[in-house]
Amino acid sequence: MAFLVPHLAFFTPQSGGSPNAEEINSLYKITLYFALVIFVVVEGALGYALWRFRKRKGAVAAQIRGNTRLELGWTIGAALILVILAGLTFAKLSSIQDPSNSGPEGDRLAAQEGTLYATAAKHLPPNGSSLNINVIGRQFIWQFVYPGQNEPDGLGAPYSYEELVVPTETTVTLDVVSADVVHSWWIPALGGKVQAVPGYHSYTWFKIPRPGIWRGQCANLCGRGHARMIATVKAVPPAQFDAWLAYQKKLIAEANADAQASRAKLAQQVGAGQVENP
Ligand SMILES: [Cu+2]
Numbered sequence: 001m002a003f004l005v006p007h008l009a010f011f012t013p014q015s016g017g018s019p020n021a022e023e024i025n026s027l028y029k030i031t032l033y034f035a036l037v038i039f040v041v042v043e044g045a046l047g048y049a050l051w052r053f054r055k056r057k058g059a060v061a062a063q064i065r066g067n068t069r070l071e072l073g074w075t076i077g078a079a080l081i082l083v084i085l086a087g088l089t090f091a092k093l094s095s096i097q098d099p100s101n102s103g104p105e106g107d108r109l110a111a112q113e114g115t116l117y118a119t120a121a122k123h124l125p126p127n128g129s130s131l132n133i134n135v136i137g138r139q140f141i142w143q144f145v146y147p148g149q150n151e152p153d154g155l156g157a158p159y160s161y162e163e164l165v166v167p168t169e170t171t172v173t174l175d176v177v178s179a180d181v182v183h184s185w186w187i188p189a190l191g192g193k194v195q196a197v198p199g200y201h202s203y204t205w206f207k208i209p210r211p212g213i214w215r216g217q218c219a220n221l222c223g224r225g226h227a228r229m230i231a232t233v234k235a236v237p238p239a240q241f242d243a244w245l246a247y248q249k250k251l252i253a254e255a256n257a258d259a260q261a262s263r264a265k266l267a268q269q270v271g272a273g274q275v276e277n278p
Contacts, residue, residue, distance in 0.1 A: 013025050020097075023096045101126055101127050101171060102170045105168075105169050122201075132173045142161065144159060144161070145158075146248075158245055162232060165244050166234070168210055168237055169238065171205060173205045176202040177196055184219035185204070185216075212235055216231045
């Protein structure tokens with residue numbers, strides 16, 4: 001069986017981006033190993049019986065009516081396997097659902113930018129601080145709104161489309177909503193799917209240990225542009241994230257200034273409906 005292990009990656013969930021994805025992957029593998037052993041035993045017994053008791057001249061098939069010991073055996077055995085798998089699943093469930101604390105570098109960002117409230121549905125790390133990002137699904141693009149709503153610069157929260165930039169080592173909690181129809185947020189290597197349902201909030205989290213890019217895509221058929229509704233998560237070191245966020249704010253400030261200049265120009269024009277010559 002050991003030679004099978006390297007090939008199992010093909011059949012098991014993507015992982016490697018976040019601790020919750022690791023836990024989902026290991027839980028999947030445990031169930032897969034049980035299933036593989038049962039598959040080999042059952043198919044082996046079937047194959048053996050087919051070969052050993054194949055049709056031969058003069059052979060008369062034995063007529064067997066029940067075998068209490070065997071039947072009790074496989075009923076209790078199957079029930080036992082179910083109990084073991086259910087027990088393991090519940091034991092691992094909390095590490096999938098509940099975020100862990102940020103690493104030492106990431107903690108500063110989480111504490112400074114994060115939310116400090118929890119609801120029954122929203123799970124926070126034990127120390128209560130995470131970098132909370134709002135994920136808005138809309139036909140047909142993902143929008144990400146970062147913390148910064150209440151900063152004195154008056155610019156509002158910075159945002160991006162399609163690419164979610166996050167700091168490494170930081171526990172990132174996602175608040176997933178939809179602006180129109182049901183979408184599904186899924187970056188396989190970063191954990192399970194969550195649906196974005198209009199009128200509801202869904203929550204998930206991840207903590208990415210090292211810089212890298214993780215890809216995913218809307219996992220719920222949401223209209224004719226569904227196939228183009230891709231998402232990328234780009235993890236960068238915390239200092240680089242700070243710089244990126246500052247740059248987004250600068251771009252927003254510049255766009256605001258441009259808009260203000262255009263409005264001032266329009267206001268100077270006289271007469272209703274009069275426009276500048278191109
Ligand atoms: Cu969608």
